[in-house]
Each structure stands twice: as C-alpha cells, then as structure tokens.
Amino acid sequence: MNMEKDKLEELKLLSVKIRKDVLEMLEKRGYGHMGGSLSIVELMSVLYGKQLRYDAKNPDWEERDMVVLSKGHSGPAWYSVLAEKGFFDREWLFTLNDGGTKLPSHPDRLKTPGVDMTTGSLGQGTSAAAGIATGFKMNKTDQYVYLIVGDGELNEGQCWEAFQYIAHYKLNHCVVIIDDNKKQLDGTTKEVMNPFSIENKMKAFGFYTQTVKGNDEEAIDEAINRAKNVKDQAVCIILDSIKGAGVPYFEQLDANHSVKFNNDTIKKATKDAIKELDEFIKGGAR
Template identity: 50%
Template sequence: MALAEVQFQEIKNFAREIRIHTLETLNQLGFGHYGGSLSIIETLAVLYGKVMPMTPEIFATKDRDYFVLSKGHAGPALYSTLYLKGFFDKNFLHSLNQNGTRLPSHPDRNLTPGIDMTTGSLGQGISVATGIAYGKRIESSPHYTYAIVGDGELNEGQCWEAFQFAAHHKLRNLIVFIDDNKKQLDGTTDQICQTQDFVSKMQAFGFEAVRVKGEDIPAIYDAIIQLQESSSDKPKAIILDTVKGQGVPFLENMEANHHLRLDAEMRQQLVEAIEHLKAEREASL
C-alpha cells in the first residue's frame, strides 16, 4: 500500500527534524560523524515514523520489532530520532560524547534508552541482528528485525558470514539496509575496495534484494512493504543509493566528510544549513 500524501508529508517533516537536530547536536560538540549520519536519515524517518512503531512504552516490551544500527558511527542520527520519539530530552541529546555522558559517539544499549544493540566495531552489529531475527523466528514472532550496515563496513568478512547464516536459516523476518553512500573513512569505496553491485551480491548470498534512492521516502517505504509482502522465505535487503552528507549540499560536495572537526568557516556553513532547514519547516506549516 503506497503512502498517502499526508503520511508522506509527515515522514518528510520528521526527516527534516532529525536532520536539524543531528546537525545541531554535532555542531555544539564541534566534531563528529556528519557524512554517514546524514545519509541514513530518510530511512530512519520511514522506519520510526511509519513502519516500526516505537515509543519508550513499546520499547520496554519484548514483543515488538527490533532495530540495530550496525554502522554505529551514525549514532547521532539515531539519537536525534530517539529524542524526537520521546526517549530523552534535549539536554540528554546534547550531552553527546561529553565526559560522563550516557550518549557515546557509538550506540551503547547499557547507557542509552531505545538502543537494542551496542555497535561501533564494524561488522558485529549485523551478526547480532541476524541472531535476533533467528531468535524471533524460533519464537514464531510476527515482528521484524531491521539493520543498517555501511558500504565500507561490508569490507568486513563477518558481515558476509552473517548474511550466509541468514540465508541458510531462511530469516525472512530480517530486513537489511545497505547504506551505499560510496565513501568510507579512508576514501571512496571504489578506491579502497570496490563493492561491485550489491543487489546481485546479496541475491547470490540468498537474499531477496532491491535498490532504491536513499532520499526517496515513498520508494523506501514501498520497498519495505514489497519485501514484507513477498511470498519468498529469503531474508531481505534494500540497497540505499545515498550520498554521504545527504540533504546538506555543502557536505555532499565535500570530498572528505566521514568525520569532521569544525573550523569557523565550516561552522558558519552548517549554521546556515540549519537555518535553511528551519525555514523549510516554517514554510511547510
């Protein structure tokens, strides 16, 4: 079922709010993982805004969907999402990476409300997400496990071991998003380790796989529903064709935007980007 126009606008507005708070949180810190946080925001907005109902009350229960951010360096975007869903207040959000914080730069399930899995050691999150999905299938749960992995993260062999396990056990309740933003810590994925075509690779590993534009909210939603309604017992993969720094032209055009330490010029450009997003918000009211 396609998104109604009002639902699309709600999710679009939600994504804008996530982007605003992600930028504000990183700006007040003065450094952090801008690029890979911004590239997954539309996907987070679709999941938390429509597909995967989540509140602190739902999270406290066992019988629900689960989410694992395997590319844990994108934590700031997830934290902003959880803040907007009522898991904590703005002071908590803006304690990111401060001394004594419960909001470390990478998600920690023992510290931060709303986190299902501690991540940051790349490759490990998808393995645990696969284990969660396997456990839920044993329980005959109708719920899904969603996970986001990075394209650079897929240099890790552990990811492919997890994918092989998921396919062998027919974990159709596992939906993996691959954030194909074409950059990683040290450069572009083509320079470091060519990824080839993720759709054909995931299909070869026994997944049902599709590719969508990572900023296209209706396409992301439609892909999720299409895969959920599929009669196949294969695990599912959605390859997100994204841009690192997505939604902020200044960052999109920056060559090295994985982790930034702001100078005065960068800070001013990011402040202007926030003001532009807020003006869009006002115009949409």
C-alpha cells in the same frame, strides 16, 4: 499503493528535524560523524515515523521491533529520531559524547533507551541481528529487526558470514538495509576496496534484493513494504544514498566522514543549513 500525502509530508518534516538535530549536535560537540549520519536520515524517518512497532514510553516492550545500527558511528541520526519520538528528553542530544553522557558517539544498549544493540566495531551488528532474528523465528513472533549496514562496512568478512546464515535460514524478519553511499572513512569504496556490484552479491547469496533511492522516504517505505511481503527468502534493501545527504556543503566536501568545526567556512555552512531547515520546520511540511 503510494503513501498518503499527509503521511509523506509528516515523514519529510521528520527528516528535516533529524537533519537539523544532527547538524546542531555535531556543531555543539565540535566534531563528529557527519556524512554517514546524514545519509540515513530518511531511513530513520520511515522506520520510526511509519514502519516500526515500538512504545517510546516502554522501550523494553517485549513485542517491539528492533533496530541494529551496525554502522554505529551514525548514532547521532538515531539519537535524534529517538528523541523526536519521545524515548528521552531532547536535552540529551546536546550531551553527545560528553563524559558520562547517555548518548555516546557509538550506540550502547546499556545507556540509551531505544537502543537494542551496542555497535561501533564494524561488522559485529550483522551477527547480532542474525541472532535476534533467529530468536524471533524460534519464538514464532511476527517482530522484525532492521539491520543497517554501511557499504564500507561490507569490507568486514563477518558481514558475509552473517548474510550467508540469514539467507540459509530464510530469516526474512531481519530486513538487511545497506547504506550504499559510495564512500567510507578515507575515500570512495571503489578506491579503498572495490565492492563491485553489491546488488549482484546479495542476490548471489540468496537474498530478495532491491536497490532504491536512498534519500527518498516514499521509495524506502515501498521497499520495506515489498520486503515484508516476501515469503521464504531473506530480504535486502540497498539504499542508493549520498554521503552527507541534504546539506550541499557536506555532500560536496570530499572528507565528509568525520568533520571538525575548526574553520569559518564549515561553521558558516552549518549555520546557514540549520537556518534553512528551521525555516522549513516553522513553515510545516511543503
């Protein structure tokens, strides 16, 4: 069944707000991980706008679902949605990566309300999420942990060890989500270390695997719904996404992994994009 029209509009508006926050945060900082933050905007919107169980005023609520952003460099997109949903004051967003900030560039569970796992060293979040899901299963709770992994991150052998474990133990309350934006730090994933078919690999590992439009709220939501209906098998969603999604300048920029705001072209492109997103927000969802 398709999502209610109002809900979809609400999620699309949330995505626009997150995208605008990411641009503003990085512009204020003067640099940062743009491409991989923008590619998970719609995912964050669906998770926090619809799928996740949480209490922003009580982030440690024992029955909450959890998120492990294993591709921790995309923290800005996560911080934005946490602020939009009231986990902390929006003013914090503009302290990104400052000395003493509660929002370091990579997530730290001891610093930020709503962050359940410290990440940034690629690969490690996969094992952490596997452990969390094991705990959920042992405690017989119906909680979920959403594990977000980058396609370049899959170069880390640790991912495959964790996936084998998750599949073997049929930990279907660990929803493995791979952000397949086809690029990593310094090139395309194909050039740097060809992943071949991620979908075939995950299937071969034993996962119920779906590949969906990665920057489409409805497609992501439906994939999560289907994943939640799977019994007795691990689940994986591959987001066919765009690095830098939603901002044509950053989509087309080759080196869009980490950007510096050190020239007029990038500054103007960012200002124009912020203005456009702001107009959408002021007009409400279309």
